[in-house]
Amino acid sequence: MIPESRLRIFNQGIGSGDCIVYWMISARRSSWNHGLEHAINLANERNLPLVVVEPLAIAHRWANDRSHTFVIQGMMDNKRAFEDSPITYIPYVETKPNEARGLMERWIENASIFVIDDFPVYHPRRVMEIAISIGKSEIHCVDSNGFVAMRPGRTFTTAYSLRRHLHKSILQHMSEFPSPNPIPSGSELSRYPEEKVRKIFADSDTPITPYEFIWRICEVQDIGLDALSVLIIDHSVPPVQHVAGGAKSANKRWNEFLNERLMSYSENRNQPELNGSSGLSPYLHFGHISTHQILSEIFETFKWDISQITPPNDGRRAGWWGLPKDVESFLDQVITWRDLGFIHCATVKNHHKFESIPEWAQQTLKLHENDERPYLYSFEEFENAETHDELWNAAQRQLRTDGMIHNYLRMLWGKKILEWTPTPEIAMEYMVALNDKWALDGRDPNTYTGIGWVLGKFDRGWTERPVYGKIRCMTTDSTKRKYRTKKYIETYSVSPSKQQTLFSNVAANHSNIHYERRN
Numbered sequence: 467m468i469p470e471s472r473l474r475i476f477n478q479g480i481g482s483g484d485c486i487v488y489w490m491i492s493a494r495r496s497s498w499n500h501g502l503e504h505a506i507n508l509a510n511e512r513n514l515p516l517v518v519v520e521p522l523a524i525a526h527r528w529a530n531d532r533s534h535t536f537v538i539q540g541m542m543d544n545k546r547a548f549e550d551s552p553i554t555y556i557p558y559v560e561t562k563p564n565e566a567r568g569l570m571e572r573w574i575e576n577a578s579i580f581v582i583d584d585f586p587v588y589h590p591r592r593v594m595e596i597a598i599s600i601g602k603s604e605i606h607c608v609d610s611n612g613f614v615a616m617r618p619g620r621t622f623t624t625a626y627s628l629r630r631h632l633h634k635s636i637l638q639h640m641s642e643f644p645s646p647n648p649i650p651s652g653s654e655l656s657r658y659p660e661e662k663v664r665k666i667f668a669d670s671d672t673p674i675t676p677y678e679f680i681w682r683i684c685e686v687q688d689i690g691l692d693a694l695s696v697l698i699i700d701h702s703v704p705p706v707q708h709v710a711g712g713a714k715s716a717n718k719r720w721n722e723f724l725n726e727r728l729m730s731y732s733e734n735r736n737q738p739e740l741n742g743s744s745g746l747s748p749y750l751h752f753g754h755i756s757t758h759q760i761l762s763e764i765f766e767t768f769k770w771d772i773s774q775i776t777p778p779n780d781g782r783r784a785g786w787w788g789l790p791k792d793v794e795s796f797l798d799q800v801i802t803w804r805d806l807g808f809i810h811c812a813t814v815k816n817h818h819k820f821e822s823i824p825e826w827a828q829q830t831l832k833l834h835e836n837d838e839r840p841y842l843y844s845f846e847e848f849e850n851a852e853t854h855d856e857l858w859n860a861a862q863r864q865l866r867t868d869g870m871i872h873n874y875l876r877m878l879w880g881k882k883i884l885e886w887t888p889t890p891e892i893a894m895e896y897m898v899a900l901n902d903k904w905a906l907d908g909r910d911p912n913t914y915t916g917i918g919w920v921l922g923k924f925d926r927g928w929t930e931r932p933v934y935g936k937i938r939c940m941t942t943d944s945t946k947r948k949y950r951t952k953k954y955i956e957t958y959s960v961s962p963s964k965q966q967t968l969f970s971n972v973a974a975n976h977s978n979i980h981y982e983r984r985n
């Protein structure tokens with residue numbers, strides 16, 4: 467049984483199909499996945515076959531070569547994970563807009579219960595809402611996102627308030643870990659007949675995605691780009707060649723961080739020239755790795771168990787887990803800050819809009835809306851890294867090249883957009899568009915709360931200044947004084963197509979991974 471707090475049931479009792487379907491749209495993994503575990507449990511209980519469909523849509527604003535490649539590389543890992551089990555796994559890449567909707571409708575009609583990932587933002591949220599509205603089967607929406615379930619029955623306006631809640635409820639969350647490897651528990655299931663799969667695709671006029679297509683995209687370089695060129699998506703955002711998607715790469719990167727860098731995390735994570743943070747956000751975003759796995763392996767490494775915990779009940783950030791300082795600092799990011807974003811977006815529908823910023827922050831920004839800006843740039847100037855500020859330009863070029871901006875510089879990047887646009891609404895719009903388009907971890911709850919933080923969300927008032935009002939201000943000069951940035955600026959000083967990454971030795975380097983070509 468998965469925890470009740472992670473399951474929402476719609477259209478109860480409707481549906482007479484001959485299988486359980488799991489529509490894998492955000493927790494794109496075969497392990498540590500509440501959604502998959504729930505679908506297997508249902509299939510066992512009802513003695514029905516289980517079909518897992520992992521779709522990738524093109525009919526959304528930011529579909530591009532970068533995110534498509536990352537997700538499709540993950541499909542290859544998932545395909546392997548299900549290969550020896552009776553569970554039917556179908557990776558499916560949409561070939562024309564809204565084709566996936568017709569396919570989903572057919573699968574809903576054929577399902578006894580339709581299980582779908584519950585993700586609070588962007589396209590996956592829309593897909594889930596459509597699935598519920600079709601009304602032809604019982605829909606189970608499963609939250610496999612964070613350590614804290616994203617609908618705890620209340621909202622949190624600060625990290626402090628979530629920490630206090632966490633201190634009180636930690637025992638509950640520690641009991642909500644999913645199974646590390648749920649597939650073997652479906653080993654007695656019957657297999658869904660292949661002819662039926664073909665018929666469902668044919669009835670909805672949808673082509674089955676050939677293995678060859680997936681393999682080609684996993685090859686990246688020209689073969690991959692050539693394969694992607696047939697899709698109506700944005701081809702101007704290229705794949706990040708040195709960051710491969712999928713559970714395998716996620717695990718490589720995670721293990722490398724756990725073994726080599728976690729113990730210097732609090733010191734190094736803010737240093738732009740050090741590879742001090744985990745780099746896991748794209749993998750967490752697409753669900754290629756789970757927070758529960760990360761936590762479980764930390765606990766195992768440090769031989770930690772719940773008896774070592776002393777929850778202080780005072781909202782304290784660290785010093786209560788009974789783990790080393792760096793580990794607690796990492797836990798605060800991957801639990802408190804990450805889950806704060808999911809909980810916020812699950813309850814605040816306009817999370818990506820200026821109106822979702824706290825009242826006090828909106829007021830102070832509006833009061834300073836007519837203040838003279840030192841510089842004003844258009845969207846294109848920002849996008850092409852054409853400001854007067856070499857550090858800002860380098861951060862923007864890193865976003866275009868690596869699909870990421872360094873942790874600390876990401877905050878500076880946002881603050882300067884606020885300072886150099888005519889209004890805070892425009893600043894928010896630009897930040898969301900730039901991040902959603904170029905970042906591998908974009909279109910995530912933490913995209914909208916991270917950008918919201920730039921405008922005062924989850925923060926407090928600071929000394930009043932021009933343009934910012936009481937919003938926390940950051941400056942390039944003080945960043946340069948605090949941290950080394952020369953090498954960073956040099957690395958990202960040339961046009962994106964000619965750049966080297968600063969961290970080309972990261973464990974998930976694509977050249978280490980080879981896919982077997984099969985028919």
Ligand SMILES: Cc1cc2nc3c(=O)[nH]c(=O)nc-3n(C[C@H](O)[C@H](O)[C@H](O)COP(=O)(O)OP(=O)(O)OC[C@H]3O[C@@H](n4cnc5c(N)ncnc54)[C@H](O)[C@@H]3O)c2cc1C
Pocket residue numbers: 735743744745746747748750751799800801803804807871872873876877880901905907908909910912913914916917919920
């Ligand atoms: C303007 C702006 C935009 C942002 N856009 C995104 C985004 O599109 N996607 C995204 O996942 N995060 C975003 N963040 C939050 C944060 O910057 C990234 O999560 C972090 O830099 C990812 O790097 P990492 O995986 O190496 O993090 P690590 O430091 O290794 O942390 C581990 C994980 O904890 C979570 N985490 C860390 N810091 C934060 C934070 N401040 N808020 C929420 N979760 C956090 C992430 O899931 C991260 O992968 C944004 C922040 C700002 C200020």
